[in-house]
Amino acid sequence: MATPQTGIFALGTLSHAYLELDRRQGADARELVRHVAGLREPRTTIGGVNLVAGFRPELWASVAPGSSPPGLAGFTEPLVGADGYTLPATQHDVVVWLAGAAYDVVFDVSRGVVSALAAHATLAHEMVGWPYHRDLDLTGFVDGTENPTLVEATTAVTVERGAPGDGGSVLLLQQWEHDVDRWEALPVPQQEQVMGRRKLEGDELDPRPETSHVARTDQERFGQIFRRNIGYGTLTRHGTIFVGFSRDRARLDAMLASMTGRGGGPRDRLTDFARALTGAYYFVPSSEALATFEEEPAH
Numbered sequence: 158m159a160t161p162q163t164g165i166f167a168l169g170t171l172s173h174a175y176l177e178l179d180r181r182q183g184a185d186a187r188e189l190v191r192h193v194a195g196l197r198e199p200r201t202t203i204g205g206v207n208l209v210a211g212f213r214p215e216l217w218a219s220v221a222p223g224s225s226p227p228g229l230a231g232f233t234e235p236l237v238g239a240d241g242y243t244l245p246a247t248q249h250d251v252v253v254w255l256a257g258a259a260y261d262v263v264f265d266v267s268r269g270v271v272s273a274l275a276a277h278a279t280l281a282h283e284m285v286g287w288p289y290h291r292d293l294d295l296t297g298f299v300d301g302t303e304n305p306t307l308v309e310a311t312t313a314v315t316v317e318r319g320a321p322g323d324g325g326s327v328l329l330l331q332q333w334e335h336d337v338d339r340w341e342a343l344p345v346p347q348q349e350q351v352m353g354r355r356k357l358e359g360d361e362l363d364p365r366p367e368t369s370h371v372a373r374t375d376q377e378r379f380g381q382i383f384r385r386n387i388g389y390g391t392l393t394r395h396g397t398i399f400v401g402f403s404r405d406r407a408r409l410d411a412m413l414a415s416m417t418g419r420g421g422g423p424r425d426r427l428t429d430f431a432r433a434l435t436g437a438y439y440f441v442p443s444s445e446a447l448a449t450f451e452e453e454p455a456h
């Protein structure tokens with residue numbers, strides 16, 4: 158199997174930046190990909206910053222046909238739930254996720270990335286993420302409990318050996334703003350009903366409400382994904398950056414549909430306390446697939 162980009166699985170970094178860029182009008186897609194592939198320097202030299210790069214699926218397919226799951230598409234249409242609850246579509250062309258020990262190095266490398274790509278792409282959206290009390294999200298619950306282990310994840314959430322896109326992964330990136338006042342007004346036992354887990358201990362409720370977040374996203378039903386969610390924001394506006402990797406888009410789509418109450422089930426109660434501001438799908442090719450471009454001569 159081709160090697161997944163290692164930063165996907167590099168846990169424990171304390172500072173994160175997610176840069177979403179749009180191709181400049183008239184810029185050549187192949188040149189853009191070649192320059193992204195060439196962003197190698199920061200990974201090895203500046204303070205050990207991990208770099209994960211992904212592409213709008215249609216853009217990647219146009220330069221590397223047959224090297225991603227067939228039919229994979231970006232988040233181009235808002236997803237509207239049964240009662241009108243909407244997840245917005247804010248697709249961009251490239252994502253670069255940088256993660257390091259502290260924001261100073263992440264900041265420097267981020268600036269380097271934007272300037273290295275400047276002739277080909279412009280920065281459209283940026284998010285800075287930081288872990289909240291190690292593994293909590295900003296609701297105060299432990300986030301990531303049901304993730305596959307690192308040993309399982311490298312194969313569970315990447316495209317299988319020999320299939321188009323071998324070693325690559327589909328990333329769903331969404332910025333969710335929390336309604337903190339509303340959430341904090343809710344007594345803890347009710348917050349636990351919303352999540353379907355105990356707040357302090359993290360155990361799943363038995364029985365768990367059908368409207369709970371863990372019931373709406375149950376991996377036994379939808380398949381495994383690997384989440385690298387992280388907190389973001391300031392005192393006035395903050396929430397969760399949802400960073401979910403999967404071997405296909407279908408299971409992420411199915412989870413989102415289930416959260417919005419499409420297809421007959423109830424809407425996820427968590428959506429009463431958090432709303433998505435952005436949403437995009439990216440294909441994160443294997444290291445080898447990306448390196449093919451790095452070696453290409455300039456046009």
Ligand code: HEM
Pocket residue numbers: 294295296298299300301302303304329331333352354370371374375376377382397399401409412413431
């Ligand atoms: C505001 C946004 C979100 C927050 C704060 C959040 C938080 C949580 C928490 C606290 C858990 C329980 C612990 C765990 O297993 O990790 C959880 C579980 C989970 N979440 Fe989310 N989540 C958010 C959005 C999403 C979205 C958009 C998806 C899918 C597209 C998703 C997929 C999952 C999955 C698959 C699980 C594990 C379910 C299981 O198999 O038990 N989450 N989330």
